[in-house]
Amino acid sequence: xxxTYAIGKLAKLTDTKVPTIRYYxxxxxxxxxxxNAGNQRRYREVxxxxxxxxxxxxxxxxxxxEIASLLALQESQADSGEVQRIARNHLDEVRDKVARLxxxxxxxxxxxxxxxxxxxxxxxxxxxxxxxxxxQHEHEGR
Amino acid sequence: xxxTYAIGKLAKLTDTKVPTIRYYxxxxxxxxxxxNAGNQRRYREVxxxxxxxxxxxxxxxxxxxEIASLLALQESQADSGEVQRIARNHLDEVRDKVARLxxxxxxxxxxxxxxxxxxxxxxxxxxxxxxxxxxQHEHEGR
DNA sequence: CTTGAAGCTCTAGCGACTAGAGCTTTTACA
DNA sequence: TGTAAAAGCTCTAGTCGCTAGAGCTTCAAG
Ligand SMILES: [Zn+2]
Ligand SMILES: [Zn+2]
Ligand SMILES: [Zn+2]
Ligand SMILES: [Zn+2]
Numbered sequence: 352x353x354x355t356y357a358i359g360k361l362a363k364l365t366d367t368k369v370p371t372i373r374y375y376x377x378x379x380x381x382x383x384x385x386x387n388a389g390n391q392r393r394y395r396e397v398x399x400x401x402x403x404x405x406x407x408x409x410x411x412x413x414x415x416x417e418i419a420s421l422l423a424l425q426e427s428q429a430d431s432g433e434v435q436r437i438a439r440n441h442l443d444e445v446r447d448k449v450a451r452l453x454x455x456x457x458x459x460x461x462x463x464x465x466x467x468x469x470x471x472x473x474x475x476x477x478x479x480x481x482x483x484x485x486x487q488h489e490h491e492g493r
Numbered sequence: 494x495x496x497t498y499a500i501g502k503l504a505k506l507t508d509t510k511v512p513t514i515r516y517y518x519x520x521x522x523x524x525x526x527x528x529n530a531g532n533q534r535r536y537r538e539v540x541x542x543x544x545x546x547x548x549x550x551x552x553x554x555x556x557x558x559e560i561a562s563l564l565a566l567q568e569s570q571a572d573s574g575e576v577q578r579i580a581r582n583h584l585d586e587v588r589d590k591v592a593r594l595x596x597x598x599x600x601x602x603x604x605x606x607x608x609x610x611x612x613x614x615x616x617x618x619x620x621x622x623x624x625x626x627x628x629q630h631e632h633e634g635r
Numbered sequence: 636c637t638t639g640a641a642g643c644t645c646t647a648g649c650g651a652c653t654a655g656a657g658c659t660t661t662t663a664c665a
Numbered sequence: 666t667g668t669a670a671a672a673g674c675t676c677t678a679g680t681c682g683c684t685a686g687a688g689c690t691t692c693a694a695g
């Protein structure tokens with residue numbers, strides 16, 4: 352018969368925590384595997400493949416809903432247009448986030464710049480936090 | 494007597510949603526104001542100042558716990574060493590996040606690069622998602 | 636005095652897990 | 666074969682920083 356994996360084995364093979372795997376099943380991302388006589392999950396090759404896909408997509412920052420869509424598209428052999436749309440959209444979001452974080456980094460750098468010399472000084476950090484007018488930066492938004 | 498603000502007024506003055514203000518009170522970040530005869534919150538100048546501080550700090554990405562510490566330090570007139578430590582630590586975290594997101598952006602750019610020409614093609618996105626070995630990037634971590 | 640806006644409390648939900656309690660099953664070894 | 670540790674199970678609750686909604690009371694303007 353075909354090889355099966357206990358949940359702990361699958362966890363090690365994919366560098367995933369055991370509860371996380373159960374969580375993916377719970378939210379419908381990973382299909383529920385068969386159970387053995389003692390009610391324990393027994394995974395097959397297909398689960399391993401899917402879980403690898405999920406984890407790699409997560410590492411690339413895709414959300415679980417996006418991943419669910421990608422898995423469905425993989426299954427359906429549909430045209431790649433929708434796959435591209437999802438990936439590009441995610442890339443756009445990441446670029447937005449980078450832009451916002453860069454602004455933040457600028458603002459924070461300036462915030463702590465008054466403590467640069469290591470000398471005792473009249474530290475402005477609390478004043479700037481209290482009043483954005485003392486802050487040269489824009490840094491709005493999420 | 495001194496001016497007081499209803500919660501909605503405070504919300505407008507600080508560009509904060511009303512439930513958010515109540516939430517800050519609930520978690521002990523903003524001190525509970527006095528109530529009028531009808532049990533409604535009546536805020537004073539000090540609350541306005543603190544809430545502005547909180548909101549600006551949030552815009553700069555500080556967490557609520559960090560903000561609580563900063564507020565306490567502001568109160569206590571303590572030396573600025575701890576303030577600096579918190580701010581620098583936060584800046585370090587932001588820089589880490591930027592670095593990680595930049596790697597992500599690289600990886601994602603490459604991921605979608607196969608669809609660059611607009612022409613129909615053998616799209617590799619799903620294959621790469623299925624196998625990090627097809628992926629030239631490191632992009633581990635959060 | 637009426638009416639609508641604004642306020643109140645309490646509960647639940649978001650995303651993506653993570654941790655723990657309290658149990659059962661499997662596995663390894665003597 | 667006995668036993669004990671390791672691994673599995675389910676269920677609940679917590680993380681962070683809000684946000685939304687139900688169902689009520691109070692306030693402010695006309
Ligand atoms: Zn300083
Ligand atoms: Zn600012
Ligand atoms: Zn492509
Ligand atoms: Zn990869």
